[in-house]
Amino acid sequence: xxxxxxxxxxxxxxxxxxxxxxxxxxxxxxxxxxxxxxxxxxxxxxxxxxxxxxxxxxxxxxxxxxxxxxxxxxxxxxxxxxxxxxxxxxxxxxxxxxxxxxxxxxxxxxxxxxxxxxxxxxxxxxxxxxxxxxxxxxxxxxxxxxxxxxxxxxxxxxxxxxxxxxxxxxxxxxxxxxxxxxxxxxxxxxxxxxxxxxxxxxxxxxxxxxxxxxxxxxxxxxxxxxxxxxxxxxxxxxxxxxxxxx
Amino acid sequence: xxxxxxxxxxxxxxxxxxxxxxxxxxxxxxxxxxxxxxxxxxxxxxxxxxxxxxxxxxxxxxxxxxxxxxxxxxxxxxxxxxxxxxxxxxxxxxxxxxxxxxxxxxxxxxxxxxxxxxxxxxxxxxxxxxxxxxxxxxxxxxxxxxxxxxxxxxxxxxxxxxxxxxxxxxxxxxxxxxxxxxxxxxxxxxxxxxxxxxxxxxxxxxxxxxxxxxxxxxxxxxxxxxxxxxxxxxxxxxxxxxxxxx
Numbered sequence: 001x002x003x004x005x006x007x008x009x010x011x012x013x014x015x016x017x018x019x020x021x022x023x024x025x026x027x028x029x030x031x032x033x034x035x036x037x038x039x040x041x042x043x044x045x046x047x048x049x050x051x052x053x054x055x056x057x058x059x060x061x062x063x064x065x066x067x068x069x070x071x072x073x074x075x076x077x078x079x080x081x082x083x084x085x086x087x088x089x090x091x092x093x094x095x096x097x098x099x100x101x102x103x104x105x106x107x108x109x110x111x112x113x114x115x116x117x118x119x120x121x122x123x124x125x126x127x128x129x130x131x132x133x134x135x136x137x138x139x140x141x142x143x144x145x146x147x148x149x150x151x152x153x154x155x156x157x158x159x160x161x162x163x164x165x166x167x168x169x170x171x172x173x174x175x176x177x178x179x180x181x182x183x184x185x186x187x188x189x190x191x192x193x194x195x196x197x198x199x200x201x202x203x204x205x206x207x208x209x210x211x212x213x214x215x216x217x218x219x220x221x222x223x224x225x226x227x228x229x230x231x232x233x234x235x236x237x238x239x240x241x242x243x244x245x246x
Numbered sequence: 247x248x249x250x251x252x253x254x255x256x257x258x259x260x261x262x263x264x265x266x267x268x269x270x271x272x273x274x275x276x277x278x279x280x281x282x283x284x285x286x287x288x289x290x291x292x293x294x295x296x297x298x299x300x301x302x303x304x305x306x307x308x309x310x311x312x313x314x315x316x317x318x319x320x321x322x323x324x325x326x327x328x329x330x331x332x333x334x335x336x337x338x339x340x341x342x343x344x345x346x347x348x349x350x351x352x353x354x355x356x357x358x359x360x361x362x363x364x365x366x367x368x369x370x371x372x373x374x375x376x377x378x379x380x381x382x383x384x385x386x387x388x389x390x391x392x393x394x395x396x397x398x399x400x401x402x403x404x405x406x407x408x409x410x411x412x413x414x415x416x417x418x419x420x421x422x423x424x425x426x427x428x429x430x431x432x433x434x435x436x437x438x439x440x441x442x443x444x445x446x447x448x449x450x451x452x453x454x455x456x457x458x459x460x461x462x463x464x465x466x467x468x469x470x471x472x473x474x475x476x477x478x479x480x481x482x483x484x485x486x487x488x489x490x491x492x
Contacts, residue, residue, distance in 0.1 A: 219467035
């Protein structure tokens with residue numbers, strides 16, 4: 001992990017860009033974080049639109065988390081931003097756009113081709129980032145995961161024991177195979193669902209929530225479309241992590 | 247409205263029992279409430295088990311609300327507690343118990359007979375209570391409704407314009423006719439659902455949530471069975487009312 005830039009935001013949050021084996025990432029730590037007072041960490045997932053495009057929303061979430069005493073970090077997804085494209089993903093993306101433009105149902109084949117390789121590639125990268133981040137003296141534990149492509153969150157919740165709680169956004173296509181993995185999730189979950197999200201299958205989201213084996217799982221459904229998650233849900237997510245990471 | 251008892255609880259909350267045309271009720275006001283500083287009011291709904299039996303849970307909710315600066319009040323439901331029974335309700339209750347004991351599905355007829363007359367009788371009583379409560383100098387507005395038999399909350403949300411926000415518990419049988427009324431609800435709603443509530447029809451609860459026309463509606467689903475609503479949901483309800491009543 002190599003830091004490539006560092007700056008202090010106006011609210012005292014320390015923002016550092018880094019690269020980890022060619023993968024760009026960003027780390028935000030609250031002003032209070034130090035080697036003698038390490039803070040818990042929340043990994044910030046994001047939709048596959050590229051880190052640069054997502055930056056405004058990510059830094060807003062990071063500031064919110066920092067105000068509650070959490071460090072946050074994120075990395076670029078495979079095939080996104082400045083990272084090398086891979087042909088199968090480009091093809092799956094093109095197939096998806098074609099189906100959506102034609103008003104067709106998105107087939108299981110397209111969803112699998114779009115999501116499963118992304119999960120397979122991304123999850124080990126987030127785990128490698130976690131190794132590096134937890135080696136920093138100002139980052140303690142425990143670790144939470146929040147948002148982004150829900151299948152990545154599900155896989156991480158299954159395979160990464162350092163993640164003790166996850167806030168998931170049920171707003172992306174879910175391959176059928178992920179329902180099986182969902183049954184293996186036992187950590188506390190906080191699931192956001194936009195009830196009238198036209199690009200999202202509500203029943204699949206409810207089925208996925210039902211599949212999780214977590215003893216503590218909460219579903220928060222709201223109105224407002226895919227990007228219209230109400231501001232007060234940010235507070236609810238912060239309260240969830242405060243309960244489980246402190 | 248005639249006050250029949252008054253006492254100050256250890257946290258400063260002022261508890262007064264009252265009767266209103268033979269209907270017993272309880273009013274709780276925070277220590278801060280006065281004629282020069284009137285407070286918003288939340289009507290506390292409750293399941294039809296009698297006010298005396300429900301008192302421990304009601305006073306806990308009242309204290310929580312008082313800590314946030316709200317007065318709360320509740321009245322006995324028709325045919326419950328010390329109020330006169332009425333034969334049709336007793337019969338519907340007996341039919342329900344028989345169906346449940348036989349492991350049969352509860353028919354629409356039983357649900358209608360159980361709930362619709364209760365709603366028809368209770369709602370005007372809650373409105374009369376509201377008239378009386380709002381005439382007290384220490385009670386201002388606006389007014390919220392929270393919990394209890396969800397069909398009573400739905401009807402109140404439709405017919406009582408002084409109620410500006412409602413927190414509903416999707417945990418009781420809902421007559422088909424109430425879905426039509428749900429479509430007329432437009433005030434902000436906060437709906438609690440216990441996901442694995444064996445005595446409750448999850449799909450009916452989701453359909454009811456879908457039917458509400460409110461632009462702001464949130465569904466919070468949790469694990470833990472009918473009576474296992476997590477403690478943190480009490481905070482979420484308080485935050486909902488703080489957003490809408492202050």
